[in-house]
Amino acid sequence: MEATREIYWNVGYGVILPMYLFTAIAVAACAYGFYKRVEVYRQGKELNRLDNLSERIVLLVKNLFGQIRVLRVSGPGVPHALFFWGFVILFIGTLLVMAQADFSQPLFNVVILKGSFYKLYSLLLDLAGFVALLMLFGLSLRRFLVRPEGLKTTRDDYLMHILLTAILLTGFFAEGVRIAATELKNNPELARFSPIGLFVANQFAGLDDQSLKQLHKLWWWVHFFLVMGFIVTIPFSKFRHLFTTPANYLLTDLREKGVIATINLEEEGAEHFGVDKVADLSWKDIFDADACTSCKRCQDRCPAWTTDKPLSPMKVVQQIGEVAFGNSGANLIETVSQDALWSCTTCRSCQEICPANVEHVNKILDMRRNLVLMQGEFPGEEVMVAVNNIEVNGNPFGMAYAGRGDWTAGLDVQVMADGADVDILYFVGCYASFDKRNQEVARSFIKICNAAGVRVGILGKEEKCCGEPLRKLGNEYLYQMTAGENIELIKAYEVKKIVTTCPHCLNTLGRDYRDLGLDVAVEHYTVFIESLINKGALPMEPHQFDYTYHDSCYLGRYKDITREPRNVLHAAGGRITEMKKSGYESFCCGAGGGRILAEEKLGSRINVTRVRMAQETGAPLLISNCPFCLTMFEDGIKTGDCEGELKVRDLAEVVAERIIL
Structure with missing residues (x-):
């Protein structure tokens, strides 16, 4: 007996018309929901994010199907990616069913799902559904039972987990009952290529044919309407990130990392600078709030948040969304708070790790511009003094x-x-x-x-x-x-x-x-x-030493320079012990974003936190590559009670000592 199955077994081809009708209604409702959200995005200023379209499409495909940004972090990253891939395989399987049942077979009498291909198809879909269900179960345990600190659970989260679980389970129930009524009796060899469906089928094996057919119809329609409900709820719930997050890969900022828009201060009629209202933002800034998955990765890596300051990059993005969709006339700076805005070190750790490609830093900088240029506000008197010194004396x-x-x-x-x-x-x-x-x-x-x-x-x-x-x-x-x-x-x-x-x-x-x-x-x-x-131009004699190395934010994350300093130190005779946060994961010294000029008055000290990370390596020497970092670490070693255990030096000092005169 050839390996295949009747697509609309038991429900009949009469379901095709109502099925497509309900699908059209669901898709229309989904499209309308996104249309209403687009109207909110349009409150922001114009911004071209569709230039170099071919490059953008490549980024979209790589990040979406490769789940590259999602997998950057261990823990929930892997189950999220596996769940996504499982769902993609199930979706492709559904498209193949549609292609055969509604087009190739009735129009050209071509059966796609048969023979060895059908066996592979059945096996892959069963395993994909099982993996998706298993990953969803693990993610549910994490969110609802483990409850990691800072991970906020909302009504949308319950909706998403319950609905997705129900869709997967009813799909397996419908399949299992069908196998119990058909393959289990007539082609048990074929049933083995649907291992999960076979397991479910065995649970119903004792029922008569009539009962199995009734159960199958029930589960088939329940599964169908759950899927329709899923489609309808996408734009009205956190499900929207299924579209907005991939879209953000397409809309990524292709400019060099760290680019800030240069204001034309002499523009005729310009009377307002920076951002304090939603209308001052770009449409992309508002869109980012919809792309955010609330995974809190940015928050977990924010040095300000880690040291008990009132800044959460995730919360800033969400607050922009809340104002845009709730009260667009509200003052953004008052909503976010000055303390949160001034706490940012612009280390870019939030953007580097964000799986949704959200752009946090420039939103904060634009609000700071409004504070300074329009309101004359600074984070402290000491900053005003330093700024005046730069204006008068150039430093x-x-x-x-x-x-x-x-x-x-x-x-x-x-x-x-x-x-x-x-x-x-x-x-x-x-x-x-x-x-x-x-x-x-x-x-x-x-x-x-x-x-x-x-x-x-x-x-x-x-x-x-x-x-x-x-x-x-x-x-x-x-x-x-x-x-x-x-x-x-x-x-x-x-x-x-x-x-x-x-x-x-x-x-x-x-x-x-x-x-x-x-x-x-x-x-x-x-x-x-x-x-x-490398050119042999530097006469240097290496001497062995043990050290740990700090990747400054503006060299590592901003300029992707992490290998070169280590190569230099290795050539000087260094043996490195890496800190638990290094390279692109490096933890800020606390001086970036102009914070080098400001006193750290809130929470604990960022530089002390970083110095203690260096101390934990057991290395006697902490090497930096930045004057701000060196200054912060000298202070951190003193205030963190690390004197005698740790010394900080700059890379140039280490190399200069090994020069052969």
Whole structure:
């Protein structure tokens, strides 16, 4: 007997018309629900997220069917992905049934589901349904019994789990009763290719044919209307993320990571800057609230939330959605709260881990812009002082311009204003220029360059703060003013390449300044030193040492530079013990987002939390690559009672000590 089955066994072909009618109604209701949501998205400003469509489609396919972003985290990531793949296989199976029963067989007398293919089809669908059911059971246990801290359970969650479980179970019940009435009696060999259905069939094997047919019709229609209910509820429940999350893969920001819109401060008629109302957002910012799955991965990795501050990236996105769909005239800043907005270190950990590709950081920065540019608000008096110092003296310490190059005494370094002929311009930054601890890093970098025969120039007293802390705090006006002056100088000296020891300067000069007219190659010193080592240009004798390494947020997550610093330290003789949070999972030092200028008044200290992670490795040395991180760790070691057990050094200092003179 050929392996196949009658598609509409027991229910008859008469169900086709009402089945398609109800399906059309359900799909129409679903479409209407999304139409109403699109009307809310349109409250936001226009934004083109369909450029480079082919690249976007590739990202959609990779992330949707590969579940790449979902699988980035262990724990719930794997069962979510397995559940998704199981459901996809079931959906494909349903399409094949439809293709045969409603098109190929009645129109062309072509049977697709037969023979070996049907056996494989039956086996795959049974296993896919079982895996989906098993994963759903595990996820239900996690949400409703284990209840991880911070995972909020709503009515939608109960609806989703109950409805999906019912759909899977009724599907197996309908299949099992059919097998009990047909294959179990007439073709038991074929029934083995439906192992779950066979198990269910055995439970009903004692019933007579009439009872089995009645049960089959019952389960068939119940299953069908549950599926219709599922389709209808999609836009009106958390089920909507089945569409909005994949759509967010298509709508991803293809620009370089960390790009912030540069405001045209001289635009005629511009009277409002930043965001304090839903209408100030882009439509994509509102759409993100619908794409969010409330998985709390962003919240779990947020250094502010982890250290008991009032910021949850997940909550910020959800609050935007609540205002957009509930009271679009409400003040977003008051809804989110200033304390939450100022707590952000812009570390990007939330965006890096988000399975739905939600963009958290720029929403916060846009609200900060409104606070500063429209309301004159800052996170504290100390920040206002630092900002005024940058405006007057070009640095947050209030030190005189003339002293910016004093750290170079005794070093072979040229000042650009003196007609320097150099290979690179070293953009020193404020901390390496004025902070004594970070001046040692700058001196070490110059020694490395000298040893490699690299001619180095600096702007000296002409250099100003790159403006990054200002911009991240929302002061776009002062940022553009200081950036413009730096850009004018760099262009005037016809600089071909810039190297900096500060990841914040790296991002700002190499990415943000492009919007203001600077197009010069900018490189971080860790990458530059690695290239010197690889070329054999750096005479260095390695000495063994044990260390742990901190990936600064603005080098790792923003610039994808994680391998190069480790290569340099390995060449210097280092043996690394990684912290539990490293690479793209690295935990922030607490200084980003302009927080280097602000006192940490809420919750516990982020830098102490990170220093203790380093201490747990047992390594005696913590190595950083950023002046902000170095400053925060020096303080964290003292306030965290780690003195004597842990010492922090910069990568340049370690390399400079191993140079052969």
